[in-house]
Amino acid sequence: MTSPERDATQASTARAARPRPARQGIPEATVARLPVYLRALGSLAEDGVSTVSSEALAVAAGVNSAKLRKDLSYLGSYGTRGVGYDVDYLVYQVSRELGLTQDWAVVIVGLGHLGHALANYGGFSSRGFAVKALVDADPAIIGTTVAGITVSAPDRLPDLVRTLGISIAVITTPAPVAQDICDRLVAAGVGSILNFAPSVLAVPDHVEVRKVDMSIELQILAFHEQRKTGDALATIDAAVGALAVGGSA
Amino acid sequence: MTSPERDATQASTARAARPRPARQGIPEATVARLPVYLRALGSLAEDGVSTVSSEALAVAAGVNSAKLRKDLSYLGSYGTRGVGYDVDYLVYQVSRELGLTQDWAVVIVGLGHLGHALANYGGFSSRGFAVKALVDADPAIIGTTVAGITVSAPDRLPDLVRTLGISIAVITTPAPVAQDICDRLVAAGVGSILNFAPSVLAVPDHVEVRKVDMSIELQILAFHEQRKTGDALATIDAAVGALAVGGSA
DNA sequence: CTCACTTTGTGCTCGCGTTCACAAGCGCAT
DNA sequence: ATGCGCTTGTGAACGCGAGCACAAAGTGAG
Numbered sequence: 001m002t003s004p005e006r007d008a009t010q011a012s013t014a015r016a017a018r019p020r021p022a023r024q025g026i027p028e029a030t031v032a033r034l035p036v037y038l039r040a041l042g043s044l045a046e047d048g049v050s051t052v053s054s055e056a057l058a059v060a061a062g063v064n065s066a067k068l069r070k071d072l073s074y075l076g077s078y079g080t081r082g083v084g085y086d087v088d089y090l091v092y093q094v095s096r097e098l099g100l101t102q103d104w105a106v107v108i109v110g111l112g113h114l115g116h117a118l119a120n121y122g123g124f125s126s127r128g129f130a131v132k133a134l135v136d137a138d139p140a141i142i143g144t145t146v147a148g149i150t151v152s153a154p155d156r157l158p159d160l161v162r163t164l165g166i167s168i169a170v171i172t173t174p175a176p177v178a179q180d181i182c183d184r185l186v187a188a189g190v191g192s193i194l195n196f197a198p199s200v201l202a203v204p205d206h207v208e209v210r211k212v213d214m215s216i217e218l219q220i221l222a223f224h225e226q227r228k229t230g231d232a233l234a235t236i237d238a239a240v241g242a243l244a245v246g247g248s249a
Numbered sequence: 250m251t252s253p254e255r256d257a258t259q260a261s262t263a264r265a266a267r268p269r270p271a272r273q274g275i276p277e278a279t280v281a282r283l284p285v286y287l288r289a290l291g292s293l294a295e296d297g298v299s300t301v302s303s304e305a306l307a308v309a310a311g312v313n314s315a316k317l318r319k320d321l322s323y324l325g326s327y328g329t330r331g332v333g334y335d336v337d338y339l340v341y342q343v344s345r346e347l348g349l350t351q352d353w354a355v356v357i358v359g360l361g362h363l364g365h366a367l368a369n370y371g372g373f374s375s376r377g378f379a380v381k382a383l384v385d386a387d388p389a390i391i392g393t394t395v396a397g398i399t400v401s402a403p404d405r406l407p408d409l410v411r412t413l414g415i416s417i418a419v420i421t422t423p424a425p426v427a428q429d430i431c432d433r434l435v436a437a438g439v440g441s442i443l444n445f446a447p448s449v450l451a452v453p454d455h456v457e458v459r460k461v462d463m464s465i466e467l468q469i470l471a472f473h474e475q476r477k478t479g480d481a482l483a484t485i486d487a488a489v490g491a492l493a494v495g496g497s498a
Numbered sequence: 499c500t501c502a503c504t505t506t507g508t509g510c511t512c513g514c515g516t517t518c519a520c521a522a523g524c525g526c527a528t
Numbered sequence: 529a530t531g532c533g534c535t536t537g538t539g540a541a542c543g544c545g546a547g548c549a550c551a552a553a554g555t556g557a558g
Contacts, residue, residue: 226348
């Protein structure tokens with residue numbers, strides 16, 4: 001391990017029953033890194049850098065330079081040997097590959113603390129994402145305005161999705177209702193879901209779900225932290241556990 | 250019962266010259282799934298289920314049953330053939346492996362919308378994590394009380410970490426200051442960092458960093474959404490791009 | 499006791515992703 | 529023009545993780 005930074009989130013990618021011809025076939029792992037490259041390129045562009053080598057960009061993105069070159073090679077041969085990559089050109093190519101040359105309408109469902117925070121987060125709109133609708137089940141919240149948008153009731157979802165051309169949804173509801181909301185979103189025609197609720201969502205194969213779960217991330221960190229601080233304690237703990245629980249079983 | 254030996258030594262993951270059984274090494278992919286199993290087990294326990302088969306638990310966790318059995322086998326042989334797994338016993342074993350039998354003190358740095366939301370999120374304390382300190386650089390926020398905790402200035406970090414026994418930090422600052430805060434946290438003795446800021450953090454090898462980035466997740470979804478809705482459009486777009494930018498060809 | 503049935507634990511294969519190492523290609527100085 | 533130095537793009541090796549398929553091990557009925 002000892003990888004400096006591990007990607008925290010994982011795609012719960014539904015296994016495609018029918019393997020597409022994969023005409024372009026960009027590996028999933030590469031797709032997950034392209035946004036990182038894009039961000040690094042944006043910083044370089046702001047600093048007035050016009051050309052960058054794979055080594056320099058790799059450092060900025062926190063990856064291996066060979067990996068970066070292979071990733072970019074899936075998009076095409078956009079570099080110049082002996083020179084590097086033109087920053088602006090690469091920004092455009094990566095953006096296009098990720099589908100960021102068009103705007104995406106997003107709905108946020110669930111306006112608790114996290115939903116509010118996301119609705120007010122400005123980082124989305126700058127990257128081609130526009131929060132176009134907010135939905136919550138609480139009658140006390142429905143009709144109020146959050147981040148300049150009036151909150152709608154869940155049964156308005158089909159209408160909202162169709163009218164506003166929404167294809168991406170963010171779920172920030174409590175876990176017990178996440179699956180129900182998910183089903184409604186899918187029925188309404190949403191094709192991609194970003195799920196912040198701590199629950200496993202079941203969706204048809206054609207719908208893409210990605211999960212962000214802070215509790216899980218903390219637990220993974222706790223595992224590594226425990227590894228570092230005293231395995232002796234864990235050994236004692238294991239013995240106690242075997243006596244206390246296994247003994248009675 | 251022969252206790253599943255937890256030979257504590259070998260914390261180092263240095264490449265062994267000889268292929269060793271590596272009894273200690275739980276694969277990273279498995280560690281990332283254990284919290285999911287734990288949550289599913291918790292739901293089952295609440296429903297009064299006392300025994301569960303790998304197949305049933307796998308469905309609840311959204312994974313393959315063979316994968317689940319292999320994952321659990323890394324912890325030891327805690328199942329009973331022909332019967333399944335004892336829910337309570339397995340909850341305990343997984344919790345212990347993840348280091349959740351002890352409490353972890355957490356500091357949240359950066360009290361914007363997201364920091365506030367996390368500070369008020371109750372899901373942490375129920376899983377062995379306790380937010381013990383809040384830090385922000387804004388003088389207008391320092392000294393106020395959020396979620397029952399007084400907000401401290403960044404220069405109090407070393408003191409807070411030492412006094413409160415903090416080993417895990419959550420960064421929810423703007424990107425430009427994230428690295429600075431990260432450096433301070435590492436210097437103060439924090440061993441694990443959960444980074445919500447959209448920036449790549451550089452840390453020493455002994456510090457674990459995990460990243461959660463909503464913009465990146467949305468961009469990955471956009472990629473797949475673009476794939477689904479018209480490859481023809483993307484092709485045209487590519488041609489236009491080649492003319493506009495690489496136009497001399 | 500024996501047999502049929504259930505479920506775990508795991509050897510094995512296969513495919514993906516990472517990394518190394520180097521040939522191919524480009525610019526520049528001479 | 530030519531050679532040198534730099535950087536890209538990629539073939540190939542390697543390691544990890546996913547999933548199949550089955551032997552091992554337990555339960556319960558007769």
